[in-house]
């Protein structure tokens with residue numbers, strides 16, 4: 001007997017790491033996300049991750065005509081009043097990890113929250129799943145795993161950065177893992193959504 005078949009769901013993203021992490025959770029509950037980087041990327045300019053993810057998912061669904069998930073994530077730093085938050089992708093591409101550390105030079109309050117919002121668009125509309133993790137911004141980058149700001153984020157209860165963890169360990173603790181677990185519960189209750 002082979003392994004039970006996983007039900008596939010399209011994931012409109014250009015970030016292969018996101019797919020890998022979401023799949024750590026989805027595979028356990030009988031689903032598998034498949035990257036679909038070809039869907040048009042509609043990036044609403046908004047301070048709400050929910051609004052960005054929902055608009056992107058609706059646009060991807062209109063294009064693909066198949067159930068699809070989109071994720072929007074951000075790092076909210078307490079001492080910077082939540083910056084870069086919804087602008088994390090842009091900030092990462094412009095000033096990067098080093099630039100963010102520079103903004104926090106001499107700052108004692110290292111608290112931060114990573115937030116993930118997964119939007120599922122299907123025939124019945126758009127459903128949102130949110131996950132968060134509290135943590136601290138390290139004084140310097142450590143580790144080579146993960147992506148983005150992983151080398152400087154130490155989740156609460158750990159001494160290691162996300163970049164010092166395997167994808168499985170990170171997902172156990174991460175914002176994305178939490179959002180994916182919510183998606184998973186919902187899919188179990190609404191299997192017809194993927195038809």
Ligand code: ITT
Nearest residue numbers: 013014015071072073074088089092147148149150
């Ligand atoms: P998409 O194609 O899915 O949009 P993206 O990488 O541009 O991929 P986002 O728009 O959600 O993703 O950007 C969020 C940014 O926040 C991302 O570029 C990272 O710099 C950072 N980020 C989000 N989640 C992260 C995580 O788990 N670890 C480290 N950095 C993360």
